[in-house]
Amino acid sequence: MGILEDVLRVSNHRDTPRDYHVLPDEFVEPLDMNQVDAILLYQLTENSSLAPRQFTYLRDCFQRVQVQKRIAKKSQQADSSALLEIERLVTGYGLVLFQLEEFCPGEDNFLRYIEQIISRADEYTDFLSQMIQRAIQEDSLLEFIESFFTSLKKFIDSLKLFNLNESHASSAVLTLFELFVSFKPVAAVITKVSGFFAEYDVKPNLFEKVTLLGPILTLSPLNASVALHNYGDNLERTQQQTNIIHESLQTEHKMILDRLFFIIDRIIRGSNESRTDLLSYFAQIINKNHLRRGDHANANKLASNAFVTNIALLLVRFSQPFLDVSFKKIDKIDVNYFNNLNLILDLSSETRMNSDFKEADEFYDKNKKSAEHKPNFISDCFFLTLAYLHYGIGGAILYEEKVTPQVKRMREEIERIKRATESQDVFARFAAMQLPSLERSLQTMQSIKEALQGFFSHKNLQLEVFDFISGASTFLVRVIDPFHQFPFKQIHLPLIPDQVGVENVDNADYLRANAPVPFKYYPEFVVEGIINYTQHISKFVMSPLFNNPRLHSFIEMATVILRCPELVSNPHLKGKLVQVLSLGAMPMRDDTPGFMMSCLENNDLVSDNLLYALLDFYVIVEKTGSSSQFYDKFNSRYSISILLEELYKIPKYSQKIIWQSKNNADFFVRFVARMLNDLTFLLDEGLSSLAEVHNIQREMENRARGVAPTREENDEELQSKLASSERQAKSSCGLAEKSITLFNIFSKDIPGAFCTPEIVDRLAGMLDYNLASLVGPKCRELKVKDPRKYSFDAKTLLKSLSTVYINLSEQPEFISAVARDGRSFSKEMFDRSVHILGTKTGLVNDEFCVKLLQFARDAQDQKIAEEEEDLEMGEAPDEYLDPLMFTIMKDPVILPASRVTIDRSTIKAHLLSDSTDPFNRMPLKLEDVIPNDDLRHEIHLFRHKKRMDRG
Known part of the structure; x- marks a missing residue:
């Protein structure tokens, strides 16, 4: 046998080896190179025994050529031209098979070729490489890859499963993509293959x-089938077993992402056109998937978490070079990116930072760049990554937040049905029929939930995401900086003068008018994605925030946004920011400082501005604009309280707080007033809810013993009311606990701030009322089972309230205010408090008891003195009395809209909570009130005359 016969496995002898093909008579002996073309044509078109393995036959011939070439080289045979010619023809026919339909009758043959390649992809790479090079030389590359990838896509579509569970097929497909795009000419034109883009009207879930x-x-691993395959077998496994599954999938996912990055990177580097096409493809996907962050979105109608998070992670990697710690390329990101005509992102329905749609559109119309000016790759990639962070990874976050309670509810429902099936009624039999379906649904949802947890606990991946966030945070501060010089030059805050008044600040129009350009017109998602991600990821043990040297970038951005209320109009975003900062400030489990505390203390931009920002936002968050704004504010203020408590331990921060209280009194009093409002409400709500819990628990115990019901509700309604009251008690008591801690801290070092005329009477009334609730006749109503369940400890709360009295015990204004409280004050309350705290529980020392009793005596003496003075004053004319407090006015003023005369301290106190005239609800500012000097003089004379008469 000659080389030709060996390579092509053909012969015209009847006694040839079994794996050789016998040629027909027209192929005469001896076979020579002149017949190679005809032999190959015969083999591919007429030799039925080869169908449908023609492509594999060519591959085998190619491999035998390579063997013969190595033998020839080893034996130093000079002439290998015959082998090169056979190789050329074999490769050429390989291209022909994928280009001419007559060589491949019936489209199933294309699929069979692909199946053969997929089955042993590594064995085809050399042959395919040669074919690609030949196609490049012959200028037929696009036709070849069009046919090849169209067939490959049909093969993938024909599979029941194409995911990580089917690792062989998925790995082989990735190998083929890697092979093809490793040739730059292929990478340059692959975006022109049919099916690279979807039709314009394609549904979001079909990309x-x-x-x-x-x-x-x-x-x-986020693919639903993969999640079910890996996590669905045993829902009762230990956390350690779950972690083992996590780690296995994380390793596999990392390898997949590395391979995908190679493919996408080659396409991006292929040509300007392939780069633009790829970014447009990614943009098309995310533009149609904005509902992934919608509250009522149907996940089945949107792109999957697996798909969009993979793209997000790939874009994050592409962003790394221009967001590294040196920031040498940060100026390549266009600050005025959204002024481009050629935007790939759809902003038509995007909420802006602090402008409405009309204002933003007018700005862009006036400041559009020319059509020739196109965004650079770095800018496109950066803002596209921010979109994927919000709608892609952010959508996965929202999905997990939704699926977690669903899993809990489904578990409870299954348990309820199982209990019901123990009876033999009709409902029980019907419920039992539902169980298998419910259990399958639980298995699926639980698996998806655990897959998401595995994804977010994959530290290496999340470190890459947070590296992007750190760089993006620095860039956003750069945009906010009027000179766009940050981080190379420090930004100076505030950007506009602070708007401080004792009335409730409600200056949205002023803030919007003075918000910085172009930041005010940026879509909100560029910040929201960062905040949502950071808030979510901070809950994980493997959070990339812990001990991260780039954490300061995020904290700087958070500080700037909180310090400058004109930047972001959405209070919910700022509420999430303070929540993240509070998580970072809280002490660790080993009582070491929180993981953000070093930055909060040592970063100048942060330490110079954060305190004021927190105090200001504590006030401003009163109005969030949503239907739940009354309750939203408590969560934000709870986070701020945690921060303030921890920051107060740092000398520079405690000094700043004291400075604010003395030198910016109106600002600080406004803050104290909000604390007082909240604590008043929360304690009232919490103790009332505890009393209701007590009453329901007692009622249920009595019914269990056979006592006749004393309430109208049936047992089921009673159970529902108990659950509601328990939730309310736990929430209110928990929030109140943090507020009273701040009262303890600040009233000790800044007592004067709590004794201003507009605050002191309300503070005294709140303290007296709650002290009476804890030690008075109704205190028994607060006794509930397992009080810790409700974050309630009566003795600790009593000590905290008593501490405030002691801290303010040397302030004459406070003593007078307590004495004036005719509703709740009595010296006996303090006697009982001392008995409980000192004698009964030993929670306080003798010095504490002595001070508390002395304060009670001082207040009692003051009460007696003021009662005597009131008697001496007798009946004052009605026009001398404050219309709200019914006390004789000291500094009467006229309200400009209602023309009502009221004491200045009264209206000042009112404006701390409400920026309107209390008599007609018209807007009102303190500086607009009109002093009533004539009436003040009359009242002064009245008081003087009464005192003279007494004397």
Whole structure:
């Protein structure tokens, strides 16, 4: 046998080896190079025994050529031209098979070729590489890859599963993509292959199914089938067992992402056109998936978490070079990116930072760049990554937040049905029929939930995301900086003068008018994605925030946004920011300082501005603009209280607080007033709810013993009311606990701030009322089972309230205010408090008891003295009395809209909570009130005359 026969496995002898093909008579002996073309044509078109393995036959011939070439080289045979010619023809026919339909009758043959390649992809790479090079030389590359990838996509579509569970097929497909795009000419034109883009009207959930890259970009542990396969077998496994599954999938996912990055990177580097096409493809996907962050979105109608998070992670990697710690390329990101005509992102329905749609559109119309000016790759990639962070990874966050309570409810429902099936009624039999379906649903949802937890606990991946966030945070501060010089030059805050008044600040129009350009017109998602991600990821043990040297970038951005209320109009975003900062400030489990505390203390931008920002936001968050704004504010203020408590331990911060109280009194009093409002409400709500819990528990115990019901509700209604009251008690008591802690801290070092005329009477009334609740006749109503369940400890609360009295015990204004409280004050309350705290529990020392009793005596003496003075004053004319407090006015003023005369301290106190005239609800500022000097003089004479008469 000659080389030709060996390579092509053909002969015209009847006694040839079994794996050789016998040629027909027209092929005469001896076979020579002149017949190679005809032999190959015969083999491919007429030799039925080869069908449908023609492509594999060519591959085998190619490999035998390579063996013969190595033998020839070893034996130093000079002439290998015959082998090169056979190789050229074999490769050429390989291209022909994928280009001319007559060589491949019936489209199933294309699929069979692909199946053969997929089955042993590594064995085909050399042959395919040669074919690609030949196609490049012959200028037929696009036709070849069009046919090849269209067939490959049909093969993928024909599979029942294409995911990580089917690792062989998925790995082989990735190998083929890697092979092809490793040739730059292929990478340059692959975006022109049919199916690379989806049709304009494609549904959001179909991109991953109908586009060329869709299936490989969906290879992820977050795929529902993969999650069920890995996590669904045993829902009762230990956390350690779950972690083992996490780690295995994380390793696999990392390898997949590395391979995907190689593919996408080659396409981006292929040509300007392929780069633009790829970014447009990614933009098309995310533009149609904004509902992934919608509250009522149907996940089945949107792109999957697997698909969009993979793209997000790939874009994050592409962003790394221009967001590294040196920031040498940060100026390549266009600050005025959204002024471009050629935007790939759809902003038509995007909420802006602090402008409405009309204002933003007018700005862009006036400041549009020319059509020739196109965004650079760095800017496109950066802002596209921010969109994927919000709608892609952010959508996965929202999905987890929704699925977690669903899993809990479904578990409870299954348990309820199982208990019901123990009876033999009709309902029980019907419920039992539902169980298998419910258990399958639980298995699926629980698996998806655990897959998401595995994804977010994958530290290496999340470190990459947070590296992007750190760089993006620095860039956003750069945009906010009027000179766009940050971080190379420090930004100076505030950007506009602070708007401080004792009335409730409600200056949205002023803030919007003075918000910085172009930041005010930026879509809100560029900040929201960062905040949502950071808030979510901080809950994980493997959080990338812990001990991260780049954490300061995020904290700087948070500080700037909180310090400058004109930047972001959405209070919910700022509420999430303070929540993240509070998590970072709280002491660790080993009582070491929180992981953000070093930055909060040592970063100048942060330490110079954060305190004022927190105090100001504590006030401003009163109005969030949503239907739940009354309750939203408590969560934000709880986070701020945690921060203030921890920051107060740092000398520079405690000194700043004291300075604010003395030198910016109106500002600080406004803050104290909000604390007082909240604590008043929370204690009232918490103690009332505890009393209701007590009453319901007692009622249920009595009914269990057979006592006749004393309430109208049936047992089920009673149970529902108990659950509601328990939730309310736990929430209110928990929030109140943090507020009273701040009262303890600040009233000790800044007592004067709590004794201003507009605050002191309300503070005294709140303290007296709650002290009476804890030690008075109704205190028994607060006794409930397991009080810790409700964050309630009566003795600790009593000590905290008593501490405030002691801290303010040397302030004459406070003593007088307590004495004036005719509703709740009595010296006996303090006697009982001392008995409980000192004698009964030993929670306080003798010095504490002596001070508390002395304060009670001082207040009692003051009360007697003021009662005597009131008697001496007798009946004062009605026009001398404050219309709200019914006390004789000291500094009467006229309200400009209602023309009512009221004491200045009264209206000042009112404006701390409400910026309107209390008599007609018209807007009102303190500086607009009109002093009533004539009446003040009359009242002064009246008081003087009464005192003279007494004397």
